[in-house]
Amino acid sequence: MDPQINTLLASVPEHVTIAPEGPTSTTGEKPLGWFKGIGPLGEETEKWKDISLPALKFTQVISLAIGVMTIIAFIWFVFTLFTGALAWITSGGDKVKVQNAQKQISNGIIGVVVVISAIFLFRLAGAILGINLNIYSLLLSLWP
Structure with missing residues (x-):
């Protein structure tokens, strides 16, 4: 496996599980969201569904x-x-x-x-x- 991916996975807190639909908190905290893209342009992709x-x-x-x-x-x-x-x-x-x-x-x-x-x-x-x-x-x- 790529060393950068291992480093990224190691930095995820233990109480967070990464599910196929996105990260969720096992401690009852607010959902963390999911990767939509990189930077501010990536945040806008969620809005593309709306005509x-x-x-x-x-x-x-x-x-x-x-x-x-x-x-x-x-x-x-x-x-x-x-x-x-x-x-x-x-x-x-x-x-x-x-x-x-x-x-x-x-x-x-x-x-x-x-x-x-x-x-x-x-x-x-x-x-x-x-x-x-x-x-x-x-x-x-x-x-x-």
Whole structure:
């Protein structure tokens, strides 16, 4: 037998028996548990039986991605708005440059309005149609 296993078995207290289902105490103490894995990642394997945890992680990733994309879109359209204003200021009276700057400003304003209103429109559509737009509860309802 491997010397490391012998050392490990020798370190187990005498009042503990290792049964196939896991260690138990013969002195009536609280059960000691069983090896699930190594370190903090091994402790999480017990939770893998529950579908709600992967569904929760998936919905957190989707929610984070949508939030980040919304913030990036908002920043982009505000940047477009300011660069259009700067182009208008530096146009020097040239009609073509002023028209291009006006188009850029209007595109920036429309973009900001669309990004902000999209959040409210999706919630309103879900409320009117009676659809729960929570991805987490949707995934749980689909699981058998």
